[in-house]
Amino acid sequence: MKNKLFALSLGAVLLAILAACSLNEPRITSSTLNANEIALLSRLMGIGDDIMAGYQSAALVEPHQRNDFLALIARQGQTSMFQQPYIHYPGLGSESYAGYGTLELKYLDNPETPNTIVPDPVIDAVPFSDYPNFDPTTNPFIDDSVKLWPYPYNNLAVPGIYVDDVLHGVSKLRSRSKSGLLDVILRNPLPDPYGYMSAFEQLKVFHPSLVLCWVGTYDILSYAMYSAINPVTSPPTSKEDFAKYFAELMDSLKSTNAAVIVGNIPDILDMPYFNTVSRFVIDTVTNTPAKDANGNLIPLVGTHDGDLILLPAKAFIKRGYGLPASFANSNGKALPDDVILDPSEQQTVKDLIDGFNSVIDSVCLFRKIPVVDMYGFFKDINNGYSIAGLTVDAKFITGGFYSLDGIHPSDLGHALIANQWLDVINTTFHMSIPLVNVIEAADHIQYSDSLLVRK
């Protein structure tokens, strides 16, 4: 009896050891796609302006286009055929008229001013001449497979266009915005029988399953920004015009029978482009505000209380604009109006943003089109956004969300934006398409910047 009991207990102990416990792996380790999800994302398209196009750091260029939020969504949704108008490095953008492509961060802290207390970064635009293989006028694409892609690009968003250009713009000259990238991305005239087709018309012949649309930001941005060649002195699109064009665009998109998701307009005045340059004179040696004999800050000539100074003002200040005569390097001229946004202009911008957003809300509500609250999300970023130990905010260069032009989100910003859109897609269609692993995306971004190819 005792022996039996002993044997049983020994057996139990051995069994316990051999059958040692293990964690149960969940049946679904990461969301896997079902047939509906695959179908919805199978013919994904994007349409609109700058951010949708993946424009950042003042250019449209392939390494960043590959990481734009539409491309990230295509990857999460396993869209089998997905092509974008990939532009060869150094890309095309706002500096191309002068022979430059994208912006690069040369120095986080200029070595020519070693005594600065606050780092003064140096940002340069990459000259086309550094890349003799790049043909910006006749073939700016990375290769022929992109240039001669036999379908409309999945991403038909064009940087620098107004809302009505999405429906009616077919080229730079035949558009309201006169954006040069219309020629590049739309590739008009197309081979027979297509001829000249706007972004919307190209989208329509593709029979998309899901369309992500983000328009209206550039209509407001073009008024608020500084432009050396195309100064925009009054808002190109009024709230009433926007209501008309946007409704027409929504009706057109709905007529394709695709599912449609729309983004609203962020508060552009939160962007570092408007909040980085101080309206007070900065001592170039220490890179901190200069003080007068009484210890007060010295306003730049031409600025007043409540003014926002645009990022390009830096270049003007360097050439002596805005500096009081007492400063050695002053050129005696006030800071140009073009790089200052006074309170009434700011109010115009705010009214436009609010107006456009209420139009978007009502037009979309009526047509049952879900709206991704980009306004709210960009506000969250402004307040500091944190996930898994990663923190981003709206600070210029160091904040992580905005690219070097101070307006358009960086690759990391696009990863965060993608999840906001995916969330709305999932909620609207009762799906569970896996969201972007932002930490993994951040790791991937390390290798996408061609300047930082690892040794």
Next chain:
Amino acid sequence: MFKKALLILLLPASFLLASGFSIYEQGSRATGMAGAFLARANNPSAVFYNPAGIAGLQGWQLQIGTTAIQTQFSFTGPVEMDPYYYSEAKKGLFFPSHFYATYALNPKISLGLGIYSPFGLASTWKDKWVGRLLATNTELRTLYVNPVVAYKIRDNLSLAAGFSLVYADVVLEKDILFTPRHLFGHSKLEANATGYSFNLGLHYRLAEKIEIGFVYRSTAPLDFNDGTAYFTFPETQNDIVNQEVATYFPAKTKATSSLTLPSSYGLGIAYDMTDNLSLEFDYIAMGWHTYDKVKVDFAQPVAGQTESVNPRNYKDTFSLRFGLEYKLDRHFTLRVGYAWDYHAVPAAYVEPTLPENDRHNYTIGLGYRKSRFSVDAAYHVLLQDDREVKNSVNDFNGTYTGLANILGLTFGYAF
């Protein structure tokens, strides 16, 4: 040097035993009974469980043993990114070991020495895992060298006191993102410290079949005064970037920190149901509130900061332990036990270095003795309740799961 060698032998780096990072498996006989041993405390491992118990031991006695601990845990989330995203930590395998020697000086006084590791922690997550900016690898090892003296006040009452020399070393690693240049780097903090604590024990035979015990261990404040922080980033093709990284992140700098290991007290009662069967119930409380934050000070600024503070906010906890011992015959003894540990970490502060929750511990054990020689074996499975975190201070919401398989083996010899 000696301390380091001893530490390597008794490598105590173990994760999630008892609450917080305490390890209650310090003798395989006790482990077989889910640690419910402070009232019985009648073998040399009593130096740890209740030093007053050594007053009842004869002559010279030695015990040496080890506990193999295999840990598994996982995290699903972060919820805001993907509620189904599953990350598994690397399986850990550790061998905290113990050594005890007791000597009955005279009928009233007994001396004892214990070398054991009552605190330890190790968690290693896979490379580039989603929580890499919070933690990648964490190790805490402690070693207590604990001489005790027990005094038999009366036949049924003994008192003991001891102090411990405490040695600890810690490694904290995580990745860093240098945002302006989109570069991932790695930080590693290494430090060691010595300190001391004292312990008290009381053993009382209430009746012929009933014994009670009480133990107390004080806190052990540890000052890590001579630590080092290492920051490594990959080299890029751009020398300007390499220089910037080197300016913001010194390759190596001095770092200091402090940690106070918690105090604890325990109360136990044992009852001899029959000649062969005894059972015990213990209540152990631990003062985890001393672990409120991890603050590291750097000698050189790191990305402009000279200190880094991470809140931990642990709360005091307790565990309930039940153990049964059945003497099969004069050689073999069977043991079984169950213990429940209440969690020390409040929900918002749960993070990947120690994803903790309430724990269920199931144990069985087998003892063999023949004349002067004894061997005890125990198997303990620790099942941690899933911990769902919804308001993480690290913006890392999701669910942690964990378990450990534990095998103990202890040899004893009575001279």
